[in-house]
Amino acid sequence: MSIAIFGGSFDPPHTGHRSVVTEALKELSIDKLYIVPAYLSPFKSNIVASGELRASWLRRIFADNAQVEVSDFEIMQDRAVYTIETVLHFRQIDPHIYLIIGADNLDELHKWYNFELLDTLVTWVVATRSGDKSASMLRELQVDCNISSTELRDIKCTHMIDNIVRDEIIDYYKTRKR
DSSP, X not given: OOEEEEEEXXXXXXXXXXXXXXXXXXXXXXXXEEEEEOSSOTXXXXXXXXXXXXXXXXXXXXXXXXXXXXXXXXXXXXXXXXXXXXXXXXXXXXXXXXXXXXXXXXGGGGGSTTHHHHHHHEEEEEEEOTTSXXXXXXXXXXXXXXXXXXXXXXXXXXXXXXXXXXHHHHHHHXXXXX
8 A cells, every 4th residue: 555644734724735635646656645633743832723623624624535534643642743753653554655745844854853764764745836946856746825824814815715614614713813
């Protein structure tokens, strides 16, 4: 079995995430794509929606696709989890892993915890948007969807939230305006 991992905060999930998944399923030879919402990113100090809620939204968004599974592995750790830990967990399913990241991570990638080992364990796949710098040495997924999660949490550009969960996400973030 060949798998891909697509991790992130997904705070909130949006159509850009759906586009990444759609492109990955089209372009990569994989049997399963695991979406892994973080409990808390090691690079962030807080998250707005709980991990359980974000995972629930993602499960509803991708319920119609048997190739996609939302994993609560990082959420269940109840702490920030490094990507290397997640990859080592999923290697129990398949040692060949595509790791999907956004192009916005490229400049800081070398700072990821245990990057040297991580780099030997995965095939990197970069979701790029128009205007992003090229990931010349890495596999790319062309996803032209420039979305700010901060703007979505501030209830701007809500058309970028999947219809299946749009009203619930809007209501949730309205009650938690900063």
